[in-house]
Amino acid sequence: MAKISMIVNGNPVNANVDPRTLLVQFLRENLRLTGTHVGCDTSQCGACVVHLDGKAVKSCTTLAVMADGHEVKTIEGLAADGGPLHPMQEAFREHHGLQCGFCTPGMIMTAVDIVHRKGHDLSDEVIREELEGNLCRCTGYQNIVASIAAGAKAMAKSDLA
Numbered sequence: 001m002a003k004i005s006m007i008v009n010g011n012p013v014n015a016n017v018d019p020r021t022l023l024v025q026f027l028r029e030n031l032r033l034t035g036t037h038v039g040c041d042t043s044q045c046g047a048c049v050v051h052l053d054g055k056a057v058k059s060c061t062t063l064a065v066m067a068d069g070h071e072v073k074t075i076e077g078l079a080a081d082g083g084p085l086h087p088m089q090e091a092f093r094e095h096h097g098l099q100c101g102f103c104t105p106g107m108i109m110t111a112v113d114i115v116h117r118k119g120h121d122l123s124d125e126v127i128r129e130e131l132e133g134n135l136c137r138c139t140g141y142q143n144i145v146a147s148i149a150a151g152a153k154a155m156a157k158s159d160l161a
Contacts, residue, residue: 009077
């Protein structure tokens with residue numbers, strides 16, 4: 001067993017885990033943060049995207065021990081409990097950027113990362129290029145792209161960004 005300590009959604013977490021435990025397993029099974037989804041287990045679909053020290057990573061191919069001493073943010077940590085949605089979450093709701101919702105947490109976490117790296121004024125071309133590692137089987141992506149563009153602009157005006 002390996003002893004790990006990290007900050008998850010602003011809260012300190014300590015645990016003993018098998019060194020082979022994936023970060024997505026640790027989040028879902030140990031911490032019961034089930035918003036991070038397991039889609040493909042091969043880093044292809046992006047349903048498992050979380051932020052590790054502020055950068056998007058695919059938690060299905062990241063070991064929990066690799067997050068030791070670091071900060072992890074999941075979809076549950078984007079907005080405060082009982083508070084307003086994060087601007088990107090609200091944009092996905094307003095612009096119908098989801099259908100079944102399975103890919104949505106990973107899409108939103110990726111979208112927030114895109115904004116942090118590329119800024120608040122994103123072209124459709126940039127958004128589509130940056131979403132290359134996230135798959136959606138329902139929407140055809142048009143509303144996802146529109147949601148991200150709107151969310152990026154909203155993040156510029158928000159304290160939650």
